[in-house]
Amino acid sequence: MKVLNLDLRKIINAAQGLFGAWALQIILGISVRNPLTVVFLVLVYWAASLGNVGSQDSHNNNNCSSVGKEISLHTGLISTAISLATALAMTIYSYDRVTGGFNSALFRYLSLAISFIGFACLINAISNIFCALLSKDRAVIFANSNTIFTVKEDLPPYKGIKAFLVMSLVCFLCWMPYFLYEFPGIMTADSLVQYEQIIGVEPYSNHHPVVHTLLIKLFYQIGYGVSGDPEIGIACYTLFQMIFMALCCGNLIMHLGGKRKQLRALLFYGIVPFNAVFAVTSWKDIIFAGVAMLLFCLVCDMRADLQAEGKQATGGQIIDKQTTDKYAGTDIHNPTAYQWLILVLLGILFALLRSNAWIAFILWTPFLLFAFRKDIVRALISVAAVIISVVIIKGPVFTLYQVNSPDLVESLSVPAQQLARMLVDDAVLDEEDLALIQTAIDTTYIRDLYAADFADNIKELIRAGHPEEIQNNKSKYLRLWMKEVKSNPELALEAWYDLEGGYIYPGVQTKVADMDGIMDNAYGLYWYPKIGGKAVVKYKEIALKMGDFVPLYGMLFSIGAFFWLLVISTVISLRRKEPVLCKILLLLLTLTLLIAAPVVDFRYGYAMVVTMPLWVVYGGRKKVVE
Template sequence: MNSVKERLPFLLEGYLAAFALANIGGIATTNIITLVLFLLCFQFFKYAAGRERECALSEEGKKLVHGRSAGKRRTAALVLGIFYTFCYVAAAHGELTGTLENGLFRLIYLGLTAAGLFLLFFRGCGVLFLLLEKRSERIRRIVEGNAKKAGTGQADGVKNSGQPFWLIFLLLLACWFPWFLYDFPGVMTPDSLSQFSQAGGLIGYSNHHPFVHTLLIQLFTSLGNAVFHDVYAGIACYTVFQMIAMALIVTYGLQVLFRRGAGKKLCFCFLLFYALVPYNGIFAVTMWKDILFSGLFLLFVLSVYQLLPLCCEGRRFGERPGLLVLFGISGVLVCLMRSNGLYAFVFSMPFLVYAFRRHWKIILPLQVLVLAVVFLVKGPVMEAFDVAQPAFSESLSIPAQQIARVVYEGRELSGEQKELLGKTVEYSVIADYYQPELSDPVKALIQYGHPEYLEAHKGEYLRLWVQLGLKYPLDYWNAFVDQTKGYWFPDAPGLLTNEGISPNELGLSWQPVLRGQAVTKIVEILSKLYTIFPLYGLLYSIGTFTWAAVFLFANCLLNGKKENWILYLPFFAVLLTLCAATPVASDVRYAYSLILSMPLLIHAGLEIAGPGPEANAKKADRKENSRQKSPFQRNK
């Protein structure tokens, strides 16, 4: 009887989890697979509870030297379970209510699915946290044992020699080079063509696309034209520059991870990701600001990552002046290369000051200096070059979509509200222009209407936005979810990569060096592999990278080096800015900074705190300080 009572909760949990999985997968209730799902979930939940019980009863589970209590681990799993369930239900609630029509039954159906999802996420995160905690303790014991045998206190997992830098660099270029030949002279979309036109003096400068990036395009295309007297050679010069820059950044990042103990096998997996996943090669040859921004963002976080040990050990930043220079230069370029880069930097400032509080007299002035340079460029410098600033409507993706959603749903508006909207756009066509996952049509409607009236009466439109939000909150919520869910919900990307040069009025056309039916077929297969093979497809899901970053952040606080938490905040800031103003619901390039830096975040989240050369140096400093403060004991 007791065994039946013990199993009853797991039977219920297994049924709810199987219910959720069958609903998500569209599996009929009569399908035998539902029984398989139930048995698998039941056994998994039993296993998870058993491992927790064993950990709680054992001496190691009661008190881990470097670990966290079972209560904190359970709390972290609970929070993540709620977070993941909320994201899933918010994004896919319309597909999780079955074929039911009654509102109450639909709500019950959705509630049962949410309960099953929560149990899966909660139990799954709990098991992962427990396994990672055990792993950390096991590795820590091995490191401590090796350090005692060697008598140096140095961890075997921390290497002092780097990987062959140039070999990795050349390997990356070799893997990306076929994409360069296929997309020669480089991938250019309408955004790229607009910047190219500015660089060539065909139209005036605009900071709608970063002015600094436009100057880079101008520099290399002009150089190529001067040397080769060919416009395509000029474009190719910029593409080669970007390929080299991204390969250098990635190689440097892998070298840093290897030196910090990531290990050859893990670094090799990271190298395969950078070299062989197609979108990395295609982005390397695409003339987009987002690509260099992502590389610079990785450099910025790498500088923070390497400064952390100095701060934790109480050492002077003067020992690594190059890192401070890298922090400052990459910080300036991050702020200038994308508008949300500036917001992410400002958001991170107080947290960086806290993380480096022992050296706040250095880090705070350095951050202020970065902002001073940025505002100098954005102000006097751009004014001197007569650079036009982005239209105000460009920052209204979410509010404009929410108001358009209200109109699209046919909600009642007062005559005064309709009149106010009509002064900027043609009210009768708003519903026709509204697209749930793309704000460009509505913003274009504003641009081709009367944007000057909007800019002159911002307060009135703000009141209108608030009024409609209070009256139709569900429409606002649905508009927000549809516009942003690609960045926080694991699903297929809406926009991914492009090929060659888009149709244009400049007379530019795609000039592929690698061509032919066989080449086209290979590219087509490579571009569709993620839709065929499970797990590999997750590398194309922005939401998966977001969920992974959240989990790694939590594991860092539970089982790893707690000081690494600061590395995740700049990426969370970028994601928050996307949720506040993204024009597209799911475009990989907008979140490429997170994807490109995922190897760093993986290692930072799994890195363990333990003895090594850093901890050994800290102990030596303490001993030396103690001797200096106790002359009596020293003489004695």
């Protein structure tokens, strides 16, 4: 039960911070994913906590025994007598703005209640600041205010195979209702393209990684072979994916250095709804994320083996004293041959399951070799094995088995969008360049087809024209693009940001995990929910909509928020001289998305999301024992 020993004061203050930030977000009309909501929450939490600082200090310093009473008296008089009435008046005054964005009466009333509570919390926080400023002990109060951000020293982590299996089972059981509701699993347009290859309607293509297509086919054939029912075949793969991801989550949780961290990660994997939705969706991005989790955990283990005794870092992970003690007094050795073999296998899968991951892995290899320079021979052999294997698979093997590779147009999302934006906005283009563009595509309907945040329309327009012109004259079209970007830098930057900005800016609104069942198709695949009813439908709807409604929680639905958390975590680790090997790979993955992604899609960055509990920095302060 020690792990559940909670600080009630901090919980109350955190609730005030949340509701205060929530009210400000609603009144200002900003998104819950706007970075300002985090700033508001921290400031209100800090201000709300000032009322506790004096009473906390009085336990340690008898000369300050009057501080807590004084703050409590002022806070009580001001907050109780004035804040409720003022909050009510402000809520009524802001009625139209507060309720204007909702059609549902339930959400309108809920929004009003949140605004009222939030205004009361804001007024209480402001009164705390004024009372602290007016107090004769204000120097003590503000000097000690930093104690509100300290955290308790974590407890020793759960260990062993039993704990690993329990963690994995909890994740699996949390996802099971989604599987029953979405039975036999969620299949979108991309999934159906792969299904066409599985049943032989279309030839194999690596546009969607053929390794993933064959994996689906393996379990589909098992289920179909036993039952003769294609839905059972799909369900068989979905169950495999759920089990695989649950085991990956359990493995990552076991790499965290304390019970509280482990339980937080378990809640994240089990309760946050997009994890459950993705676990039952037939996408390459989900299996890829699981492979990334295994790869990062392995790298952490291998890096730990290389640390001198007593060091407190692994490959991008902050390690607690308990994990440090694990290696204290033991023989520090290079990673084993078995670990290098597993790294080769995971590296091959990592590079094959996403085309941008292959590029990121190649860019990552110098960092990997530097990190394992003490075992450079086996590191070089392993990296070479990954690269040679992937080159052979993507080359001779695909050719032998007639697996089609993605066309050149697929990698031209950003250049195509930039040139299309210039045409749509009537930018002045060189006549020779315009003629060259019109040689490849028909620009008649480009205004109707252009979508600033979605590149596939323009790519399909190119495919409908003469893509062979670009294929056969790459250098000519490259010079054209570079010339026009130089001539129209603002339009080029705007086009890039409109297409890719969501990967680096949290405030960009995107849909996350909002799909259901199997998309309409001509192959007799249907959605057969095993559980249903309004309660089930509403639960899923509300669980996902909360990501658009609740501050801070909404940040979990923003790939841009995870990116900046990763950047901050990397900077902190560098300042502490801790290894950042895994973080560098994630940053390189994000870089490839910024260069070539056809749309901002949460699933494209899902590997960064699910590995977050491993790489995130748990605050910049030194932990203390309370």
